[in-house]
Amino acid sequence: MISEKKQTEEKEKKVREIAVPGETIVSGKDYLPGDGTRREGENIVANKFGLVDISGRLIKLIPLSGVYMPRMGNVVIGRIENITFKGWIMDINAPYSAFLQVAECPRFIKGDLKDYYNIGDMLSCEVISVKNSGIDLTIKGRGLGKLEGGIITKINSNKVPRVIGREGSMIKLIKENTKCNIVVGQNGIVWISGDKVEDEIKAREAIEFVVGKSFIDGLTEKVKEWFENKPLKKIVKKTEGKK
Amino acid sequence: MAYTKRYDGRKFDETRKMEAKVGIIKNANGSAMFRFGDTIAIASVYGPRPLHPQHLQNPQKGILRCNYDMISFSVGERIRPGPSRRSQEISKITEWALSSVVDLDAYPNTVVDVHIEILQANASTRCAGINAAAIALAQAGISMKELVTSVSIGKIDKTLVVDVDKTEEDYEEGEGATDIAMSFKSASGELSHLQLDGKIKEDELREAIKVGRDACKKIYEVQKKALKDMGE
Structure with missing residues (x-):
């Protein structure tokens, strides 16, 4: 347990670099340009504004904002x-x-x-x-x-991978805690359907929390905490407001 | 008397205090503010989005549309709101300055709209506008080869100064004032726009471009910092 905690702490400290268009990310013939980058002589240069992701030899840019561009299979x-x-x-x-x-x-x-x-x-x-x-x-x-019934909410399409989580871990957690059925579209539109409106609102708030806190490692743990502490009070307030 | 000392105490190669901020308009895909002292410009980027009417669409590449506008209270005497001959010219100039870096081939049949509003003007508004638009485009996630940085170089009597303001622009003694607005690409350092009002000799213009390129390096750092701060 202790070693696990240390690992997550280390992950949080590790901040990924942000690149702006035209900035040289790395130089050397060993690297390969991936999404959002291009090769210019020896250098790998950013084509967009985003986070630098280096996996092995491949350099990729993860965009932080921008409109959704459709891809096959989405x-x-x-x-x-x-x-x-x-x-x-x-x-x-x-x-x-x-x-x-x-x-x-x-x-x-x-x-x-x-x-x-x-x-x-x-x-x-x-x-x-x-x-x-x-x-x-x-x-x-x-x-x-x-999709019948339920509510629709829009999020930044670049944050969809965070809402889904690794192998669907995040969305599974939200589904279990709110007893809602959730479909997250790659275009940033989310459909939430539950038995009670309170559950749906809770799920929406959880998703908003994930989107606001994205790019922190170990986010699943944070969301678990969020479910344990925060929501009850908020739900009471929401229902009061409706009356 | 020659212009040996700037009236506001700046060095000849010093810009006014610069400030840049990214992501100020929530509903836009990208937005930014850039200021040179009292000159404040905000830029908002919408798109890529479908272009209507459809006959304007280009199936080979996207279209960049810029709109420069001065708000009526941006200058001392109220200006009439809406497009004017001057604002239309600057819109077109901004479009040309930016279109060489924006990779429009990636967005066929669409349009990218850039709206630049001048909140407060004290000369060099087009430069502030281009600087704001460049970082707003980057924040909108549009693929660009590099950023664009813009600065105005003035020849006040016989001296070259960086970032002209209104008082210097109206200087009338000796040879008077010449205002040269120019934009450079951040990585390659190529010129992407150059405008000249007034008289200047060829070697002086060469010198002015050199001074401008150096000044743009400092401005680029401000732009870069604004983008990086926004990401965290």
């Missing part, structure tokens, strides 16, 4: 914006709108598309292709489809 939450003859046009909080074809729907569709999914519905989808002509989505797959 699970995102979107809102239906418009309906055409061939499918649904969706807003996925990205610079481009996305398209969900009728053929990518697991059910047999007959007649008016409006009867299945209407404008304003929230769906969780997977990005199947990102082309110049647009983004294509699918809802074939486990856990994909229409």
